[in-house]
Amino acid sequence: MLEIKDLQVCYGSIMALQGVTITVPTGAIVTLIGANGAGKTTVLRAVSGILKATAGAILFNGEEITNHPPHRIVGMGVSQSPEGRMVFANLTVRENLLMGAYLRKDKRHFAADFDYLFNVFPRLKEREKQVAGTLSGGEQQMLAIGRALMSKPKCLMLDEPSLGIAPLLVKTIFSKIVEINKQLSLTVLLVEQNANLALEISSYGYVLETGRIILEAPSAELRKNEKVRGAYLGGA
Amino acid sequence: MTEFIQQLINGLSLGAIYALIALGYTMVYGILRFINFAHGDVYMVGAYMGFYLAPSIMRGFGQKSIASGIVILVAAMAICAALGIVIERLVYRPLRNRPKLTVLITAIGVSLFLENAGQYVFGPDPKAFPDIINDHAIEGLGDLTVTVSQVLVLAVTVALLLLLTWIVKKTKLGMAMRALSFNPVAASLMGINNDVVIAFTFGLGSALAAAAGILFAISYPSIDPLMGILPGLKAFVAAVLGGIGNIPGAALGGVLIGLVETLVVGYSDTIHIPSTYRDAVAFAILILILLFKPTGLLGAADREKV
Numbered sequence: 001m002l003e004i005k006d007l008q009v010c011y012g013s014i015m016a017l018q019g020v021t022i023t024v025p026t027g028a029i030v031t032l033i034g035a036n037g038a039g040k041t042t043v044l045r046a047v048s049g050i051l052k053a054t055a056g057a058i059l060f061n062g063e064e065i066t067n068h069p070p071h072r073i074v075g076m077g078v079s080q081s082p083e084g085r086m087v088f089a090n091l092t093v094r095e096n097l098l099m100g101a102y103l104r105k106d107k108r109h110f111a112a113d114f115d116y117l118f119n120v121f122p123r124l125k126e127r128e129k130q131v132a133g134t135l136s137g138g139e140q141q142m143l144a145i146g147r148a149l150m151s152k153p154k155c156l157m158l159d160e161p162s163l164g165i166a167p168l169l170v171k172t173i174f175s176k177i178v179e180i181n182k183q184l185s186l187t188v189l190l191v192e193q194n195a196n197l198a199l200e201i202s203s204y205g206y207v208l209e210t211g212r213i214i215l216e217a218p219s220a221e222l223r224k225n226e227k228v229r230g231a232y233l234g235g236a
Numbered sequence: 237m238t239e240f241i242q243q244l245i246n247g248l249s250l251g252a253i254y255a256l257i258a259l260g261y262t263m264v265y266g267i268l269r270f271i272n273f274a275h276g277d278v279y280m281v282g283a284y285m286g287f288y289l290a291p292s293i294m295r296g297f298g299q300k301s302i303a304s305g306i307v308i309l310v311a312a313m314a315i316c317a318a319l320g321i322v323i324e325r326l327v328y329r330p331l332r333n334r335p336k337l338t339v340l341i342t343a344i345g346v347s348l349f350l351e352n353a354g355q356y357v358f359g360p361d362p363k364a365f366p367d368i369i370n371d372h373a374i375e376g377l378g379d380l381t382v383t384v385s386q387v388l389v390l391a392v393t394v395a396l397l398l399l400l401t402w403i404v405k406k407t408k409l410g411m412a413m414r415a416l417s418f419n420p421v422a423a424s425l426m427g428i429n430n431d432v433v434i435a436f437t438f439g440l441g442s443a444l445a446a447a448a449g450i451l452f453a454i455s456y457p458s459i460d461p462l463m464g465i466l467p468g469l470k471a472f473v474a475a476v477l478g479g480i481g482n483i484p485g486a487a488l489g490g491v492l493i494g495l496v497e498t499l500v501v502g503y504s505d506t507i508h509i510p511s512t513y514r515d516a517v518a519f520a521i522l523i524l525i526l527l528f529k530p531t532g533l534l535g536a537a538d539r540e541k542v
Contacts, residue, residue, distance in 0.1 A: 050421055074427030086422035088415045099415050102408065103427035151427060 001026040001187045002047070002078070002155050007056035009039075009046050016042045018211040019056065022189075024155065029181050029188040031198040031219065033232055034208035040191040041083050043208070044157050047189075048080050049073045060155070075103050077154035081161065083191075085144040089133030093124055096132050096143055100150030117146045120176055138169035145173070149180065155187040156180075162194045170194070174201055195232035199223045207232070238379045243502040244495065249386040249455065251494020252393035256448035257471030258478070258486035259400065260320075260441025266417040266481035267437050270336050273343040274323060275445055276468015277350035278316050280461060282446025283365070283453040284358050285312035290366045300370050308368055309392070309450050313443035320442025321435045329431070347468075354461030365457035389451045396447055397487055400440070404483060409436050417481065470497075470518040477525050479535020488533060493518050 002024040009017040016039050024030045034040050045051040047058055049070040058066045065073055079100075088096050097117065101110060118125035121142040127135060132143060141161055148156055158177065162170045178201050181188050192198035199205055199219040207215040207228060215228065222228050257279055264272045289311050290304075297304040327346055331339045371385045404410035412433045416423040424430055452467070453459050474493045478485025497517050504511040525532060 048425055050424065069429070070424035071427045071429045074425065079427075080425050082422060082425055086419050086425070088418045088422065090414055090418050091411065095411055095414075098408075099411060099423075099426045099428070102412065147426070 001061060002189060003057075003059040004043065004047065005057045005059070007043065007046060007058065008054045009042050009051055010054045015054075016211055017046070020208070020211070020213055022206055022213070024187055024189050025204075026187055027181075027185050028204065029177070029190060029202040031190040031192055031202035031205045032208055033192055033195040033198055033205060033228075035231075036193065037210075038208040039211045040208055041159055042211075044080055044082075044159050044189070044191055047073070047078065047157065071103070074151055074153075077152070078157065079148040079151045079153035079155075080157040081141075081144040081148040081159060083159040083163065085137075085140045087132040087135070087140045087143050087147070090131065092129055092131055093127045093135070093143055094129065096147050097124075097150050100147035101152075103151060113150060113152075117149065120180065121146055138165045138173070141165055141169075141173055142176075145176070145180075149184075149186075153186070155189065157189045157191070159191045160193060161190075162192060162197065170197065177201060195228065199233075239502070242380055243499055245380070245382055245386060246502070247495035247498030248491060249389040249494075250498055251491035252389050253448045253452050253455075253490075254467065254471045254474045254494050255487045255490025256393055256396065256444045256451070257467060258474040258490040259483060260445050261472050261475040262478070262481055262483060262486035263413070263437050263441045265475070266483075267413060267434060268328070268332075268339075270339045271343065271472065272328075272438075272441075273340070273468070273472075274346035274350055275441065276464035276466075276471065277347050277354070278320055278323075278442045278464070279445040279449040279452075279467060280354060280459070280464035281319060281350065282312045282316045282449030283459045283463065284354070284449075284461075285315050285446065286368070286450045286453055287363055287365055287459060290368050294366075294368065300368060305368055305388075309447060312446045312450050316446035316449075317439035317443040320438040320445075324435055324438040329434075351462055351465070358461055360461060362458045362460040365453040365459050367457070369454060371454070383455075385455045389455060392447065392451060396444060400444070400483070403440070409433065413437055466515060470515075473518045473522040477521060477532055479532025482532065482534045482536075485532055485534035493521065496521065 004020060004022040007017050007020045008015065020043055022032065032040050032043060042051060046053050049068050053066050057064055060076055060078055065076060088099065091099065097114065123139050124142055124146055127139060132140065135143060145158065145161065161173055174197050177188065180186055190198055190202060199222055202219045205217065205219045205222045206213050215225065217225070257276065260275045261271060286308050290308050293307050293311065294304045297307055323346060327342060328339060331342060369384060369388060371383055374382050374384060404413060412423065412428045415426065416428065416430055416433050420430055470493055471490060474489035475486045477492060478489030497514050500509055500517050501511040501514045
């Protein structure tokens, strides 16, 4: 569904991604793991059109979307829950979710989608009228995911959903990601530093190191890989 | 006491005009974080549009009729909205990712351009704004002098403020404006076309400036191509006073500046400040607010992103 081919991205003269190739098949959860600064967020930002790709191609359902404006990419069905959540702290929870549905014309279906989301994340229902800035980190993460879902994406990209969240809540959020993936048969590209959890819920994984994919394999195999265990799974 | 109430009424109607202009400054700042110094000149263009359109509109909709007044106001607002959008598209958009100082200096350039183009196209001499309403003092208020134009200024301002609040709070584009002002990257990840929202913001602010221009010209019926400079600067001060980027703050700041200015003039003998210092009042307030409360009355400190 989503194919990233030999993607290069430069920040000035620094090449942040030096030819990254990732394939995300329909309905799968694929994860991209790697240390801080490896370029994981850069991959997602390039796919969303926020950063310009200097070389390579990004295909969605076979159609080239490389360097399209971000709103067009959302319109085609690729949405993102960005790193650091980036909820609109000045808007209410409900307004945040409505912003997620910005491009949709089928207003009459919103109620059902709200019901679905509130069923998955009951906390959001409780906080519906609250300004998003007053939410806890975990609640903001749920909101960021919910907001990304409101565009009715075919492919959802999640950037570090575990970042800065209480460990117990991280477990909940990851189980929700699996639930959403199954119920909506949604394709998911998950970027994570928490390699343990990411490899647990994904079917295939890529390891990014300083702008290059150094390893890729089915997640179960990656978890057994010596190098991955040493570098990303705490050697356990 | 009557004297004081009289001053309050005068100050409110002047402040309402500042408030309408200040809203444009604050909305553009909220979204692009720069001060559009050409905004005061859009206000001037608004007044001139009223000047040129009034005769033919009044021929069609009746001399000094309410319908004429509304059509003149709406037409000038629409033209200035288009002007604002064109300025943004041609001048500011190409500079979107340049340093803020570049954009700021360019804004001053646009301002000078509009002022000089105004002198060239409209002529440098003041023009008498046509009577588009039956202005007279309302009777039966004792010693108070309240004119129809003062009531009109306040009524139109309140109506426009309500309309703006509705747009910003309830409509999709208004919500997108707020989202974009908080985080443009996140806004584009929602599928918001930031260019459209920015153009809309310029249009909205410019339309309000045009309304202010018409209202001013109704109250003080002499217009000239440089009429936008001082009210523009004072409205900028009003926006800073209320907390730049904050919409209710801009309205509040405008009203306060108008009131203080009027009171200083009205009581110049009592407080020993010559009334010729009226224009200095706003700038003294600017200095004080920057010294003691740089975030303004209603503004929150902008948290630096880490």
